[in-house]
Amino acid sequence: MSTQPADNVNPTDDNSSKPDISQNIVWHEDTVSRERRESNLKQRGCVVWFTGLSGCGKSTIANELDRMLVEQGAASTLLDGDNVRHGLCAPPSVLATEHDDEFAERFGLGFSAVDREENIRRIGAVTGLMASAGLVTLAAFVSPYRRDRDRVRQVVEAAGQPGDFLEVFVDTPLEVCQQRDPKGLYKKAIAGEIKNFTGISDPYEAPQKAEIHLKFAAGMTPADQAGEILKQLHERKILQSR
Ligand SMILES: Nc1ncnc2c1ncn2[C@@H]1O[C@H](COP(=O)(O)OS(=O)(=O)O)[C@@H](OP(=O)(O)O)[C@H]1O
């Protein structure tokens, strides 16, 4: 290994041990344009971002929408919180089975505010890439912090155009989510067995400008709610008639 300092490092700087790597990373334009991919697919790439409390219905509605999209011949994909936390955003305990403890602690994610920030940053970057590939990208994450969601919006729209990011607020009251408690997590959180549980011992910042606001109403089915989003995708010309 060379002992010479890199060209962009001033040996007298306090930061001399930390060269600015970003100066050595240069963007490479893709040969195949996004427009060309979208034209083939007869749709615009976008991110449909579901946010809301655990148990509000994000996964159920997103899966129903995904099914409807595929049925119509659209190219869609779905990223879901619980599933992504098995891989890309796995907790330290999972990483420790394959990596050393230092690695697991450094890159594994839990539910502190900063870990959720990194979780949403990673997922935001992935959804941006998928939208750039022309896919209708469905993302279902609690994503309780407004600033984290707004950052994803910026990343996605900077790579494409305004309107590529649709925030869907699944606005189901906490009491209803607690009653549903499909995974028994509220019971555990109330018993103090899960720390930082959104809505119980951690905050949820509701969207102020969601493109689609799914307000809870008794008798409204997941298919009704997915259908409302599908209608909006057509109205916004994200999906062309085929
Ligand atoms: N402390 C705490 N708070 C909230 N949720 C918790 C927590 N611990 C585990 N779980 C389970 O993890 C799922 C949420 O993961 P996300 O990646 O969507 O969370 S976040 O966006 O980073 O806030 C969430 O999934 P959903 O119930 O589908 O929302 C829960 O099953």
Ligand SMILES: Nc1ncnc2c1ncn2[C@@H]1O[C@H](COP(=O)(O)OP(=O)(O)O)[C@@H](O)[C@H]1O
């Ligand atoms: N209108 C509805 N929309 C979505 N989910 C509903 C609805 N009515 C009842 N449910 C039920 O509520 C639960 C929601 O769980 P889930 O979709 O996993 O929520 P989340 O992904 O937000 O944690 C499921 O058991 C689902 O069957």
